[in-house]
Amino acid sequence: MSAPLQTQACRLLGCDLPIVLAGMGGVARSELVGAVTLVGGFGFLGMAGEPAARIEREVAAVRAVTPRPFGVNLIPAATRPALLDEEVSACIALGVHAVMLFWTLDEKVVARFRDAGILVACQVGSRVEAQAAQQAGAGILVAQGVEAGGHVRGSLPLAKLLREVVPSSEVPVLAAGGIVDGRDLAAVLEAGAQGAVVGSAFLASPESFAHPYYKQRIVEAGAEDTVITDVFHIGWPIAAKMRVLRNSTTDRDRREAFQVPPVPIGMDDGQPVYRFSTAAPLRSTTGDLEAMALYAGKGVGRIDALMPAAARVEAMAAEAQAILAAKDRCRGSAAG
Ligand SMILES: Cc1cc2nc3c(=O)[nH]c(=O)nc-3n(C[C@H](O)[C@H](O)[C@H](O)COP(=O)(O)O)c2cc1C
CATH class of the missing domain: 3.20.20.70 (Aldolase class I)
Incomplete structure (x- = not known):
């Protein structure tokens, strides 16, 4: 074949x-x-x-x-x-x-x-x-x-x-x-x-190795549910564009990402995960998974299971x- x-x-x-x-x-x-x-x-x-x-x-x-x-x-x-x-x-x-x-x-x-x-x-x-x-x-x-x-x-x-x-x-x-x-x-x-x-x-x-919650979000997402944003920047030396599922963090005022001191919203491997961090939720991550960077391509609408x-x-x-x-x-x- x-x-x-x-x-x-x-x-x-x-x-x-x-x-x-x-x-x-x-x-x-x-x-x-x-x-x-x-x-x-x-x-x-x-x-x-x-x-x-x-x-x-x-x-x-x-x-x-x-x-x-x-x-x-x-x-x-x-x-x-x-x-x-x-x-x-x-x-x-x-x-x-x-x-x-x-x-x-x-x-x-x-x-x-x-x-x-x-x-x-x-x-x-x-x-x-x-x-x-x-x-x-x-x-x-x-x-x-x-x-x-x-x-x-x-x-x-x-x-x-x-x-x-x-x-x-x-x-x-x-x-x-x-x-x-x-x-x-x-x-x-x-x-x-x-x-x-x-x-x-x-x-x-x-x-x-993605968290089961994140996989489920990918399966449930429709074609219009991704956005391009630069708000997830903690962990990278520069703010860079990424495509993610729209969530409570992408919906916030963008200025908050760059002007407010980092706020921990979870843990992974013994380290804090901050709001606006580039870290996606993994099997080992705990905390507010919904607010983390849920990277996803535009094909998500056709990933049904x-x-x-x-x-x-x-x-x-x-x-x-x-x-x-x-x-x-x-x-x-x-x-x-
Ligand atoms: C969860 C996730 C993490 C990614 N991490 C990396 C990475 O560490 N290095 C890299 O070169 N590309 C990374 N990419 C981008 C991929 O290399 C690739 O361009 C992208 O997945 C292709 O689009 P698709 O997700 O629609 O298939 C990542 C993509 C996703 C979805």
Whole structure:
């Protein structure tokens, strides 16, 4: 079943299917990465801001589940330099197959990974960023449309961004933002992408480390329930746009986010979670979960139930393959 969907990006990543789990901080840990990777997709561990010990633990846990390659996601711009150095060194020492980097381009980090023989994927939001990432040595680009859940780099809808990035790229381009099912996957493959990067839809799986309350909110949300906001900024060095579910915090006066001293509204891993923090509610989080950053892409309206990650990978692949095969038959009969 998998061969017709295999792309050059799959060959670089070492996976069978062009379905990539986004490296979601806190949420995409070993259980989810293992589940996606085991059935032929490719998973990125969301390790931004995590110490080397956690990266080592999570990489070992995935390796205990599957011998297939997988990757690690880091966000250099949101990580203290000493911690970033520790993370990069850990990934290199562990010999991870690939890394996905996001937000501003850190050429030195790209070069360190490249020199170590590690495939670098850079998630970008514009053609200019795509070109800079390629020049720095990215082996894969991820074009992130404005439909994406979490931090959103650019302002273009995915279809338009692909039209800008695909023709000018010499390396494979993956598509991210609002991709939920096989129809979406078929559409981005037809638009010239070599695979889909999926976040929110995999968040709504038993294997994700998101809090059950958060998963339920994703399942219940409608297409119009996400907003783009910069109020969730505590934990990042700069205020940055992100797409989240509208909630009691996004409804507050925006000035409060930047003018009032941080107010704790919960706890995670022994640390306070503040209102306006970038931390999303995880299995380990307690407190006012409704008021936290509920990252979600625009596809939420079509995520109607929790689905095991493997089942979602298989359903996406089967549906995309059927759609593309039917289109091929149509083209064949029109030509004949
Ligand atoms: C809960 C959540 C956390 C995210 N965390 C990260 C992250 O740590 N690093 C990163 O590069 N992207 C992160 N993203 C963005 C994803 O890389 C990707 O662009 C996005 O999930 C694609 O859109 P979708 O959620 O509609 O599938 C996150 C997205 C979500 C939903």
